Amino acid sequence: MNVITNFRTFFWLxxxxxxxxxxxxxxxxxxxxxHLPPVEDEESGTITPWDAPGAAHAGERVYAADxxxxxxxxxxxxxxxGADIIRGWGTATDPDDPKKEITRRTYPRDYIWQGQxxxxxxxxxxxxxxxxxxxxxxxxxxxxxxxxxxxxxxxSMPEYRFLFVMQKISGEPSxxxxxxxxxxxxPAGYEIVPTARAKSLVAYLLSLKKNYHxxxxxxxxxxxxxxPNS
Amino acid sequence: MATLFPTTxxxxxFTSTDPELAAVDASVRWPVxxxxxxxxxxxxxxxxxxVYASSLTHPQDAFPILGWFVDLSNNFSMFTYGRVWPAAIDxxxxxxxxxxxxxxxxxxxxxxxxxPVCSPATLMTAVVFWNLGVAxxxxxxxxxxxxxxxxxxxxxxxxxxxxxxxxxFGLWAVATYLGRxxxxxxxxxxxxxxxxxxxxxxxxxGSILLSxxxxxxxxxxxxxxxAWYVHGVYTLWLAPxxxxxxxxxxxxxxxxxxxxxxxTKVAFxxxxxxxxxxxxxxxxxxxxxxxxxxxxxxLSGLIFIPVALIGMNxxxxxxxxxxxQGHHGGVVFPFLVLAALLFVVAGLSEEILSIRSANxxxxxxxxxxxxxxxxxxxxxxxxxxxxxxxxxxxLLDFGWRSALLVKAHYYLSIYGILLVIAMLGFSGVMQxxxxxSTDEHVTILTATNLSISYHIAATMCxxxxxxxxxxxxxxxxxxxxDWLRLRVRGNRLAAEILLEPYEGEAPEKASEEVAA
Numbered sequence: 001m002n003v004i005t006n007f008r009t010f011f012w013l014x015x016x017x018x019x020x021x022x023x024x025x026x027x028x029x030x031x032x033x034x035h036l037p038p039v040e041d042e043e044s045g046t047i048t049p050w051d052a053p054g055a056a057h058a059g060e061r062v063y064a065a066d067x068x069x070x071x072x073x074x075x076x077x078x079x080x081x082g083a084d085i086i087r088g089w090g091t092a093t094d095p096d097d098p099k100k101e102i103t104r105r106t107y108p109r110d111y112i113w114q115g116q117x118x119x120x121x122x123x124x125x126x127x128x129x130x131x132x133x134x135x136x137x138x139x140x141x142x143x144x145x146x147x148x149x150x151x152x153x154x155x156s157m158p159e160y161r162f163l164f165v166m167q168k169i170s171g172e173p174s175x176x177x178x179x180x181x182x183x184x185x186x187p188a189g190y191e192i193v194p195t196a197r198a199k200s201l202v203a204y205l206l207s208l209k210k211n212y213h214x215x216x217x218x219x220x221x222x223x224x225x226x227x228p229n230s
Numbered sequence: 231m232a233t234l235f236p237t238t239x240x241x242x243x244f245t246s247t248d249p250e251l252a253a254v255d256a257s258v259r260w261p262v263x264x265x266x267x268x269x270x271x272x273x274x275x276x277x278x279x280x281v282y283a284s285s286l287t288h289p290q291d292a293f294p295i296l297g298w299f300v301d302l303s304n305n306f307s308m309f310t311y312g313r314v315w316p317a318a319i320d321x322x323x324x325x326x327x328x329x330x331x332x333x334x335x336x337x338x339x340x341x342x343x344x345x346p347v348c349s350p351a352t353l354m355t356a357v358v359f360w361n362l363g364v365a366x367x368x369x370x371x372x373x374x375x376x377x378x379x380x381x382x383x384x385x386x387x388x389x390x391x392x393x394x395x396x397x398x399f400g401l402w403a404v405a406t407y408l409g410r411x412x413x414x415x416x417x418x419x420x421x422x423x424x425x426x427x428x429x430x431x432x433x434x435x436g437s438i439l440l441s442x443x444x445x446x447x448x449x450x451x452x453x454x455x456x457a458w459y460v461h462g463v464y465t466l467w468l469a470p471x472x473x474x475x476x477x478x479x480x481x482x483x484x485x486x487x488x489x490x491x492x493x494t495k496v497a498f499x500x501x502x503x504x505x506x507x508x509x510x511x512x513x514x515x516x517x518x519x520x521x522x523x524x525x526x527x528x529l530s531g532l533i534f535i536p537v538a539l540i541g542m543n544x545x546x547x548x549x550x551x552x553x554x555q556g557h558h559g560g561v562v563f564p565f566l567v568l569a570a571l572l573f574v575v576a577g578l579s580e581e582i583l584s585i586r587s588a589n590x591x592x593x594x595x596x597x598x599x600x601x602x603x604x605x606x607x608x609x610x611x612x613x614x615x616x617x618x619x620x621x622x623x624x625l626l627d628f629g630w631r632s633a634l635l636v637k638a639h640y641y642l643s644i645y646g647i648l649l650v651i652a653m654l655g656f657s658g659v660m661q662x663x664x665x666x667s668t669d670e671h672v673t674i675l676t677a678t679n680l681s682i683s684y685h686i687a688a689t690m691c692x693x694x695x696x697x698x699x700x701x702x703x704x705x706x707x708x709x710x711x712d713w714l715r716l717r718v719r720g721n722r723l724a725a726e727i728l729l730e731p732y733e734g735e736a737p738e739k740a741s742e743e744v745a746a
Contacts, residue, residue: 003420003498007408010420014427014502018466021506022435024529025458026451029522034451064378067312073594081515081590083666087674108517111449116378119453121512123594123665124287124681126674149290156678156685158289158311159304 033108039214048214051113052207059204060116062197066160073120073127074208078105089127092211107214125157132209139179141202142194147184163198166190244623250344257346258337259625261353265333266618267706268361272325273611274703275368277696279318284692286311287685296689308372316383317371322606323381323463324392325364328429330614331471332357332396335422336403337621338478342419343410347402356399363391377441379452381460389437393430400426417494421474424502428466432459450517457512464605465505469573472613476544476570479620483563484551490542497539504532511583515590531584537577544570561636565616568644572608575651579604591666596681596688597658600651607695608647615643615702622706628713635705642698649691657684 004010038047063069076090084090085103094100106129111117135141140151146164148155164178169191176199177191186192194202246252285296286303303309340347347353367384370376376383384392403426407419436459439445440452481488488494510526548567579601583589592598619636623629630636657680664677 002415003417003495004415004423010423011427013499014424017499017502018428018431018506020503021458021462021509025507025509025522025526026455029454029519030448030451032519033454034448036449065313065374065376066307066310067316067376067378069378069380070312070315075516077515077590081586082593083668086668086670087665087672106517108450110517114449117450117452118378119450119516121380121594121598122596123674124678152675154675154679156287156289156682158286158300160310161304162307162310 036109036112038112039109048212049110049113049210053203055200055203056207057115057204058200059202059207060114060118062201063118063204064116066201068128069118069120071120071122071124071157072118073123074106074117074129075119076104076106076127076129076210084127087127089129090210092130092133092209095211102211102213104210104213106210109214110210128205128208130209130211132206133211135205138176138202138206141205142176142198143178143180145198145202146178146192147180150181150184160198163201164192164194166192244627244629246624251341254340254344254346255624257350258340258353259350261347261350261357262333262337262621263625264354264357265329265336266622267710268357269326269330269333269614270618270703270706272321272329272361272364273699276318276321276326277692277699279314279321281689281692281696282309283311283315283318284685284689286314288682288689291682291686293689307374313371313374313376316376316380317368319602319606320371320381320383321364321368323468324367324384325361327468327606327610327614329357329360329364330617331425331468331610332360332399333621334471334475334614334617335426336399336406337617338418338422338474339403339407342414342416342478343407344414345406345409345411347406348409349402353399353402356395356402359391359395360399363388363395366391379436379440379456381463382436382441382456384441386437386442389433389441393433393437396433397430400430416478417488417498418474418478420498421470421477425467425471425474428462428470432462432467435459453516454513454518457509458506460512461509462506464602465508466502468605468610469501469505472569472610473540473573475613475617476566476573479562479616480544480547480551480566480570483560483566483620484547486547486551486554488543489546489550490539493539494543497536497543501533501536501540504529504536508533508580508584511580511589511593514586514593527584527586527589531581533577533584534581537574537581541570541574541577545574561630562616562620564640565612565619569609569612569616572604572612572647576601576604576609579655591662592658593662594665595658595661596654596684597662600654600658603647603654604651608651611647612643615639618706622709626709626713628709628716631705631708631712635701635708639698639702639705642694642701646691646695646698650688650695653684653687653691657681657688660684 038049040047076084079085085105090105091101091103094102135144142164144151145160147159147161148157166186167174167190169189173191174193176193178193180186180192246255281296282299285293285299289300289303299309303311303314307313336347336353363384367388370385370388371383375385377385382389404423407423436455439455440459445452477488477494507526507529510523510530513523514527515523545567548563548570551563579597583592583597583601619630661677661681661684664672664680665674
């Protein structure tokens, strides 16, 4: 049984088959999601979501080049599909009221300011959608990157010592110098400080939090009933 | 039943007694040999990197020697997991599978069309630039220039070389097909042509939209396009090239026409239409339009039709061959049968992922790694092994050197890949059960603690494959050295060793019947 009866027909049929997936899978979602603007609240004038600082955008390159996305996701699925909310990955503190928590899935509109989006396909490590909530200050993230096993003895995360340099203390110790346990501590008179790459990576990680509300009709996807917890 | 890997002596050498086919083989000899040799070279590099990457997944429980890898990766950015893993997968996909795929494509098209290629030098130039692209891309990943987009990690300056050389090579191969002798049509041609068309389309669109120039504000669309690309590579590029070879060689080697031959057309079109929708497996539950996911899951679920039909075609042909003629012997056939079986297994794993609840369970686990390795390492590698065992003796008119080495390669590869798949698949389920547990006390650490032992096992199994691949590469090198000795010094030392029953020209006819 011969598939190709006429090469020209065959070529156009193949192209049509390719286009079927392309239009259905890429073009239609693009029309829906490709140009989402942030939303402005008419009463308060606040715009959500808002852009991260420039250092965070520089950190995207480090995140990409060193392949963080091969083990970490940045997406929180709804309660209806998966246990991401139960794992606590969708929880952030409400900036208006520190006692309250905002727990929700992530929506397409959450990602509009990111130059490169890293949703990820593997959870060897934890989800990072709200990593800034779990590591509120840079010092903790630096020491985690330098030696994960101090904070987390059973971690399988690699050490990122190459993001730091050891330098001689001249005059005052550096403000960014890592506070390390004795096993990792540098010799006396020396300190370990983050490089520029480490600083931008940490700035990027600290920008990752979804501590604002998006109304269902603003989320960028068809209406999903709000969960009872949020 | 004939024994596996019998040692026989070639009565007449390997050159086809059919002058047409001999001319075709002579014309593609050097382009195809360059493809295969560089592919095997990348296979060795990629497999080594894969062992390296795998040993970094359990940094606290490294083996004695692999412990050095962990130390290196902690202190040098070049060797961190996030660079070694994409370097390994890209080397295997573009360097090994891609380069070998080029060789397969042009050989199959020239053979089935019975037309010598018009300018082998052009093909060789294209292959050289393709290899250059892979080498530059690999270096760029190590030096921190990776784009961080899955399977599109090569930066734009390497991507151009790949795209242009592939298009050049593909055009030459298609031109060979267009100049075919009348009446020489074969189902393999359609599969190979799809593979040749798909890559420029996939890689061009993927590179322009994702790695060449980032699209500001496109947000999650980047991940949609990436998913489309990654699954397109497996289902529209590698799978068709591999299936083309299986549809050509299985009937040829066994001497039996494809069983259920009337179903090949349906299998072909349903595969081309539904298989790329497996891309939706990477979107389930994420921040994407729900209707795309729902429609996609239905369409990707429909690949059970082509998978079943292709399985009926290829596996049952092999089955009948085995039963009727005891044609299980030879070097080539065992690899081809395994490749056909692994295609069905890979299809089944895609089928599992198109069930929404199963997908939610396995979505972020090692199961996805298992799926990747099934396509690239399981299915396509076995196709290429079979192809190289078959094609290289015919191009060089020279036999393989040792039945023992083929046997070692075969058993190491099959146990290696089956163990890896079983390990990663099973651990994916276990890991998923923890990650999706409704118990609030379960954390990511619980899941990591469980998966680390499976990662250690996976490293051991991948090392097994690596040894097998090393044996294969050494065997190919030994064969080449002996061939050179024969050519240069006229040394006829064991030139006649042939490791498969000589097929003569009869099966050639059988496979042409399939096309009719």
